[in-house]
Amino acid sequence: MDLKIIGEMKPEYKCDCSRERVEKALISIGKRDLTEIYEEGKSEEIKCHFCNKSYEFSNQEIGELLNQSR
Numbered sequence: 001m002d003l004k005i006i007g008e009m010k011p012e013y014k015c016d017c018s019r020e021r022v023e024k025a026l027i028s029i030g031k032r033d034l035t036e037i038y039e040e041g042k043s044e045e046i047k048c049h050f051c052n053k054s055y056e057f058s059n060q061e062i063g064e065l066l067n068q069s070r
C-alpha cells in the first residue's frame with residue numbers, strides 16, 4: 001500500500017468569509033473614514049475575526065470602493 005496523506009492540517013471549520021464580504025465591511029466603516037484613508041494614500045489590511053485570514057486593500061482599491069459606495 002502506498003498511500004499518501006494529502007494535507008495534514010484538518011480545517012476545523014470552514015469560514016465563509018470572502019473578499020466581497022470584507023469589502024462590504026470596509027464600506028460600512030463609513031465613507032468619511034474611508035475617504036480619510038484614501039486621501040492619506042494608505043492601504044488597509046482587514047482581518048477576518050473568525051479565521052484570521054487577512055485581506056489587503058491597496059490605496060487604489062480603496063478608491064474604487066469609495067466610488068462604489070456613492
Ligand SMILES: [Zn+2]
Pocket residue numbers: 015016017018048049050051052053
Ligand atoms: Zn474568515
